[in-house]
Amino acid sequence: MRIVLLDRDGTVIKDPVDYRVKSEADIELFDDTITSLSTLAKHDFAVIFITNQVGIAEGLISEDDFWRIQFEVLRQIAPSGVKVVDTYMNGEDDENASEWRKPGPLMLLKAAEEHGFNIAEVYMIGDNDSDIEAANRAGCKGGVLVKTATNKEVICDSAVFSAETLTEAVKYIVENG
Numbered sequence: 098m099r100i101v102l103l104d105r106d107g108t109v110i111k112d113p114v115d116y117r118v119k120s121e122a123d124i125e126l127f128d129d130t131i132t133s134l135s136t137l138a139k140h141d142f143a144v145i146f147i148t149n150q151v152g153i154a155e156g157l158i159s160e161d162d163f164w165r166i167q168f169e170v171l172r173q174i175a176p177s178g179v180k181v182v183d184t185y186m187n188g189e190d191d192e193n194a195s196e197w198r199k200p201g202p203l204m205l206l207k208a209a210e211e212h213g214f215n216i217a218e219v220y221m222i223g224d225n226d227s228d229i230e231a232a233n234r235a236g237c238k239g240g241v242l243v244k245t246a247t248n249k250e251v252i253c254d255s256a257v258f259s260a261e262t263l264t265e266a267v268k269y270i271v272e273n274g
């Protein structure tokens with residue numbers, strides 16, 4: 098089984114207009130989320146979520162809230178059949194950010210260490226340049242940008258591929274994995 102590192106908000110679920118997922122009611126999958134994850138599963142890829150949650154630093158949600166919301170995300174994507182190996186979350190804000198917060202590489206490196214895969218052989222998919230920078234700094238095979246961020250056009254020259262949709266991002270990884 099191979100691994101794909103996945104950002105959550107703006108990548109697998111839609112980001113709300115304020116970019117803070119604060120409750121289960123804010124969870125909305127993209128139209129192609131299930132089919133994309135299903136394609137990964139069919140090609141023997143499992144996923145690990147790597148997510149920044151600034152809402153924790155801002156006091157909008159607690160860590161418990163985050164895990165409850167994440168549990169619901171996992172429930173909603175379960176029909177895809179994809180195996181979710183783990184979730185790494187950082188609740189810092191930019192001002193106090195350590196290297197654990199993307200674009201820092203430490204969540205990705207910890208995932209590789211804890212789950213015994215070679216970081217140089219995996220891709221990370223995300224909708225922000227911070228996802229791509231984290232992938233590059235961690236030494237991933239590449240960061241795949243998915244241009245599904247809410248209300249903003251993200252351009253990132255250091256992405257190995259820029260996809261319009263998660264479907265396209267997954268196709269790239271299946272073909273180049």
Ligand SMILES: [Mg+2]
Pocket residue numbers: 104105106107108223224225
């Ligand atoms: Mg995101």
